[in-house]
Amino acid sequence: MQTANSLSMSFLTLAESLHCAVNDVLLATKLDEQDNLASFREEFYIPSLGEEQPSPFDEQQKPKIYLCSNSLGLQPKHTEKKLLNHLETWKNRAVGGHFFGTEAWASIEDVPIPYLAKVVGALPSEVTCMNSLTVNLHLFLLAFYRPTPRKHKILIEASAFPSDDYAVQSQILLHGYSPEESIIRVAAKEDGFTFSENDVLDEIYNNVESLCLILLPGVHYLSGQVFPMEKIARTCQELDIFVGFDLAHAVGNVPLHLHDWGVDFACWCSYKYLCGGPGAIGGAFLHYRHANKGIKELPRLVGWWANRRETRFQMKSSLDCTPGVFGFQVSNPSVFSIVPVIAALEVFDRTSMLQIREKSIQLTGYLAFLIEREISDDIDIITPREPSQHGCQLSLRLKRHNLKQVHEALTCRGVVCDTRQPDVLRVAPFPLYNTYREVLEFVQILSSILRSTNS
Numbered sequence: 001m002q003t004a005n006s007l008s009m010s011f012l013t014l015a016e017s018l019h020c021a022v023n024d025v026l027l028a029t030k031l032d033e034q035d036n037l038a039s040f041r042e043e044f045y046i047p048s049l050g051e052e053q054p055s056p057f058d059e060q061q062k063p064k065i066y067l068c069s070n071s072l073g074l075q076p077k078h079t080e081k082k083l084l085n086h087l088e089t090w091k092n093r094a095v096g097g098h099f100f101g102t103e104a105w106a107s108i109e110d111v112p113i114p115y116l117a118k119v120v121g122a123l124p125s126e127v128t129c130m131n132s133l134t135v136n137l138h139l140f141l142l143a144f145y146r147p148t149p150r151k152h153k154i155l156i157e158a159s160a161f162p163s164d165d166y167a168v169q170s171q172i173l174l175h176g177y178s179p180e181e182s183i184i185r186v187a188a189k190e191d192g193f194t195f196s197e198n199d200v201l202d203e204i205y206n207n208v209e210s211l212c213l214i215l216l217p218g219v220h221y222l223s224g225q226v227f228p229m230e231k232i233a234r235t236c237q238e239l240d241i242f243v244g245f246d247l248a249h250a251v252g253n254v255p256l257h258l259h260d261w262g263v264d265f266a267c268w269c270s271y272k273y274l275c276g277g278p279g280a281i282g283g284a285f286l287h288y289r290h291a292n293k294g295i296k297e298l299p300r301l302v303g304w305w306a307n308r309r310e311t312r313f314q315m316k317s318s319l320d321c322t323p324g325v326f327g328f329q330v331s332n333p334s335v336f337s338i339v340p341v342i343a344a345l346e347v348f349d350r351t352s353m354l355q356i357r358e359k360s361i362q363l364t365g366y367l368a369f370l371i372e373r374e375i376s377d378d379i380d381i382i383t384p385r386e387p388s389q390h391g392c393q394l395s396l397r398l399k400r401h402n403l404k405q406v407h408e409a410l411t412c413r414g415v416v417c418d419t420r421q422p423d424v425l426r427v428a429p430f431p432l433y434n435t436y437r438e439v440l441e442f443v444q445i446l447s448s449i450l451r452s453t454n455s
C-alpha cells in the first residue's frame with residue numbers, strides 16, 4: 001500500500017510534469033481525468049439544496065460540494081424507479097407481491113446478500129439485512145454476552161459512539177452487573193482521539209481472565225481511524241474471547257474480510273457510505289463457525305423470520321431455526337427500507353471495494369496533502385495520516401477558529417460537511433461521486449474562510 005509520503009511525492013511529481021503549482025486546478029483536473037471511477041458520479045443525485053429554505057430569486061442552484069457521506073450517502077438515480085416498482089406491485093397485486101417477480105417480498109432479503117457478502121468479505125450464508133444497527137448490536141450482545149462472576153467484562157474504546165456505549169451499559173445492567181465494573185474502556189493516545197494497536201492488545205492481554213467480549217469500531221466515527229480489525233480478531237480467537245465489530249463507518253469505505261479474519265459477529269447501518277437512504281435497513285454478519293448452533297447452544301431473541309423458510313408457514317409452536325445469521329432474524333424486513341439498499345448495492349457491484357479503496361486513498365490523500373500545505377497553521381488533522389489507518393474521512397481540528405462560525409461559512413459557500421463539538425470538522429470525500437476538483441475547491445474555500453474569520 002502507498003504511504004502518505006509516497007502519495008505526496010506522486011502529487012508533486014505530477015504537478016511538476018504539468019508545470020503547475022500543486023494547488024493549481026490543472027493538477028486536480030488531471031487527477032479527475034485519470035480517475036477510472038469518474039463515471040460513477042453520473043449514477044447519483046448531487047444535492048443543490050440544504051436545510052435552508054430555497055430563495056425564490058436563486059433558481060439556478062449550484063450542486064453542493066458534498067463531503068458528508070460519513071453521515072448520509074447520496075441517492076443513486078435508479079433508487080426511485082425501484083421503489084416505484086414496488087409501490088406499483090403493492091397497488092396492483094397487493095398480497096400477490098409476496099411471491100411475484102425477482103424481488104418477491106417473501107424472500108426479498110436474499111437479493112442484497114451476494115452483493116453484501118462481497119462488500120464485507122463474507123460467505124453469502126454469513127450476512128443478511130435486518131433491523132437497524134443498534135438493534136442488531138443488542139441481538140448479538142444478547143447471544144454472545146453471557147457473563148459469569150469470573151468473566152463478565154466487555155471491552156470498548158473510550159469515547160465510543162454513544163449508541164454503542166448505551167447498548168453495552170444496558171446489556172450489563174440487564175445481567176445484574178454494573179457498567180463501572182464490567183466495562184473496560186481502552187484509553188486514547190495522548191492526542192485524545194486515536195488509539196494505538198498496542199494499547200488495545202495490552203488491555204486484552206491484561207484482562208484475559210475477566211473479558212467476555214470485545215466490541216470495537218472498524219473505523220472510528222470521530223477520528224476516522226481504521227482499527228486493526230484483523231489483528232484484534234485473530235488475538236481474540238487465540239484467547240477464546242468473542243469479538244464483534246461495529247462497521248457503521250467501515251462498510252462501503254474500506255475493504256473488509258470478516259470471514260477470513262474470524263470475526264464472530266458484526267453489524268452496520270446502510271445509510272452512510274452504502275448510500276441506502278435515511279434510516280435504511282441495517283446489516284448483520286455472523287461467522288460460519290456459529291452457523292449450526294441452534295437456539296439452545298446460542299440462545300437469542302427470535303421471531304418467525306428465524307424459522308427455516310420451508311417450514312415457516314406450517315405455523316408450528318416449535319422453532320425450526322435457520323442456520324447461520326438468518327436464525328437471528330426476528331421480523332419480516334421492511335420492503336421500502338431494503339429496496340434502496342439493494343439499489344445502492346447494485347451500483348457498488350459494478351466496481352469493487354478494492355477499486356473504491358484505491359481511489360479513496362488518492363482522493364483523501366490529496367485532501368490531506370493540500371490541507372497540510374495550505375492551512376496547517378490553523379488546522380490539525382487528527383485522523384492518522386498513513387493510508388492504511390484512514391478511510392474516506394479526515395477529521396480536522398480547528399486550532400483557534402470558532403467551529404460554528406467556520407461551519408456556517410462553509411455551508412454558505414456550498415460545502416456540506418459536519419461537526420463534532422467542540423472543535424472538529426468531519427470531511428469525507430467519497431470515491432463513487434466526489435472529484436479531485438471538489439477537494440481542491442473545498443480546501444480553497446476553507447482556506448479563505450480561515451483567513452477572513454477572526455480567530
Ligand SMILES: *Cc1c(COP(=O)(O)O)cnc(C)c1O
Nearest residue numbers: 132133134161163221246248269
Ligand atoms: C451511525 C452510527 C450508529 C447509528 O445507530 P442506529 O442504530 O442506526 O441509529 C451507531 N453506532 C455508530 C458507531 C455509528 O457510527
